[in-house]
Amino acid sequence: MSMYEFFPFMDGEGADLRDLFIRRCQYKTIIKKGDNVRLYPQRHAFLNKGLLKIYMSNAAGNERLMWYIQEINPIPYNCSFGKRVVAEIDSEILYIKREDYLDHIISSRGNLETYIERVNKRYFFCMQQVLNENIYSCNTKIYSFIYQLANVLGKKIENGQIVIKNLPSRKDIASIVGTHRSNVTRYITELEKIGIVEKRKGLIIVKDLKALEQLIDQQEFND
Amino acid sequence: MSMYEFFPFMDGEGADLRDLFIRRCQYKTIIKKGDNVRLYPQRHAFLNKGLLKIYMSNAAGNERLMWYIQEINPIPYNCSFGKRVVAEIDSEILYIKREDYLDHIISSRGNLETYIERVNKRYFFCMQQVLNENIYSCNTKIYSFIYQLANVLGKKIENGQIVIKNLPSRKDIASIVGTHRSNVTRYITELEKIGIVEKRKGLIIVKDLKALEQLIDQQEFND
Known part of the structure; x- marks a missing residue:
């Protein structure tokens, strides 16, 4: 493949979390195609079925589509980011309490490493976007x-x-x-x-x- | 201040970690101005004194200065990122074992939250860079x-x-x-x-x- 790495899809990273979200599920909802997914400061969300788009905005309100989340993935939690999450097809979302999510991560060094890997993957993608923005046609x-x-x-x-x-x-x-x-x-x-x-x-x-x-x-x- | 948020400085975020790095320090070194800081897969590094620059590269090898790390800060750990860390002034680096770092994070929910905040801060900055790149003159x-x-x-x-x-x-x-x-x-x-x-x-x-x-x-x- 080309030297241009552009892979704005989060895929299948959350298999290890699915059990947790099903077991501790507080609230489950179906979001219709084109509707926004609600995010809450004290809850973590998980895409069990469907496909989501993540839009981010800068301080001036310019919005940009940043990536897609495929099913069986946690939805990144950063309520402060001026983020909008939209269902690209009908999608099923599970919510758990934030404490349950954090407690899961700190329950083992391995869980923390998996969490860090997941975060770094997004961060790496974002960094590549900055580095590639003006370089590729x-x-x-x-x-x-x-x-x-x-x-x-x-x-x-x-x-x-x-x-x-x-x-x-x-x-x-x-x-x-x-x-x-x-x-x-x-x-x-x-x-x-x-x-x-x-x-x-x-x-x-x-x-x-x-x-x-x-x-x-x-x-x-x-x- | 302007709507253009551009703050490529990591500052004083690591005060809570300084004790850990001093207590568990495996290896301490002084890096002269202009020299590269070595990173190791199984160690975490901490800037105890000085000022560092972080350069990142894309797959095509184009390198860009991404940010500065001020003293009393952990050095971000992502060995796979094509990263180069350079001392902007003479700098003192402490290294601890990666396990000690991970164990510190999982020792309490609060430590994990602090870690997540620190990572999100970098991620947020990076995201803003993408969103602002072609918007501001x-x-x-x-x-x-x-x-x-x-x-x-x-x-x-x-x-x-x-x-x-x-x-x-x-x-x-x-x-x-x-x-x-x-x-x-x-x-x-x-x-x-x-x-x-x-x-x-x-x-x-x-x-x-x-x-x-x-x-x-x-x-x-x-x-």
Whole structure:
């Protein structure tokens, strides 16, 4: 894969926590597609089923899509971050008391190490975003995001083709890679012209993942 | 202060850990100005005296100055991050075993909460960097950095003026705010022309901190 590491998906990290959240569950709720997930200062939340998007804002109120949380994952707890959590598909959330969560972590050195690893993974991703922001060109970022979508959310069909249902909106793609919406349209159309993807209503088919990967590797830096 | 939050200094967060590092110290060392601080996978390090700079690299090897660590602070432990830690002035480092550090955290819920706060502070800063990167103009970033330097590392002299000794190199300032070196020279010269700062060999005097703050508040967004 390319030197551009862009993997805004939290996936399957929370298997070790699922038991805890089911056992100590205070409150369980279904969030409909497009609705916000409520976060509470004294509770930790867990995505048991579905897919969530995390938006963050800076002090000036500019909001940006930062990442996706896949099912079987704790929802990062940082109420102060100007964060908005939105269901990308219907999603099931479990809540436990914050004390139960903390007590679980301090119950063993291993649990703490798992917790640290999980936090560092997010922190590492965030750091990479800073380091890569002005280095990679806009099309590299868009191609890489589609490549990751295919790997993470895509379903294989015949001839090694991959279908991505629920393709994120152009607005969301622009937000997560840090570009304008018009660039998203432009570069996806380019991928279509050279036969790497095919757009259909609400979905995209990646016809040649290997060619997409090679294209990303050939991209030049922005500088 | 301005809506642009840029505070790349870890300061005095580690007072609660100092005892632990002194008590369990395995190894103590002095790092000369400009030299690298060694990090080990099985040890945690603590800056007891001095000032450190943390550089991070992306997968392509592009390095950037990310922040400063002031004395009485643990040195973030993430050996996998392509990180380089450099002494900005002669610095004293204490090392303890990783297990001792983890055991300290899990010894109470309060210690874990302090640890989480410390990690979140870094994570929050990093997140803000992503969110602000393309929003604030280059001069806002440079002015804000000098404002923070004055507050954190500056020493008050007569008439409310503030001296910043060991002014970071233009290269470091450019790296930390994400711009070119020529911009640093240009905007510091502008500050000098309007009488807000005065440059002397190896130091800078902020003559009017209030005026600098107002200037930052008046900056327009990049967009």
